[in-house]
Amino acid sequence: MNKKKLAQFERLLEDPSGLNMTWPDAIGLLKAAGAAVSSKNDRVRIALKDVRGILHRPVGEEYLCAGSARALRRIFLTTSE
Numbered sequence: 001m002n003k004k005k006l007a008q009f010e011r012l013l014e015d016p017s018g019l020n021m022t023w024p025d026a027i028g029l030l031k032a033a034g035a036a037v038s039s040k041n042d043r044v045r046i047a048l049k050d051v052r053g054i055l056h057r058p059v060g061e062e063y064l065c066a067g068s069a070r071a072l073r074r075i076f077l078t079t080s081e
Contacts, residue, residue, distance in 0.1 A: 005032045012076070016069035022062050026055075026072055033076070049079045 001009065008029055011019055021029075027044070030037055035048040042057045053075045055068055064072070 001032045005029050009033075009076070012069065012073050016073040017066040019064070019069045021064050021069065023058055023064060026064055026068075030072075030075075046075060048075055051075055051078045 005028065008019075008021060008025060012021070012029075027037055030046055030048065033048060035046050038045045039057070042059060044055045044057055046053045046055060053071065055071055058065060058068065
């Protein structure tokens, strides 16, 4: 993981609701962590280690909403247990 991704990851763990992360950055962070990402329409399936999840791509917006940021954080925290 490069410095930019690491900084985004740390901000995500600290306060996901205050995070200003674009959708491509979120997908890039997942891929940098080794996640398998596949998409169909506005739903994106994620498989990271033994955790599976679905994120909804923001429609008409560039940045993740607070709920998507919390879901992304939950995926990372679940894999670390």
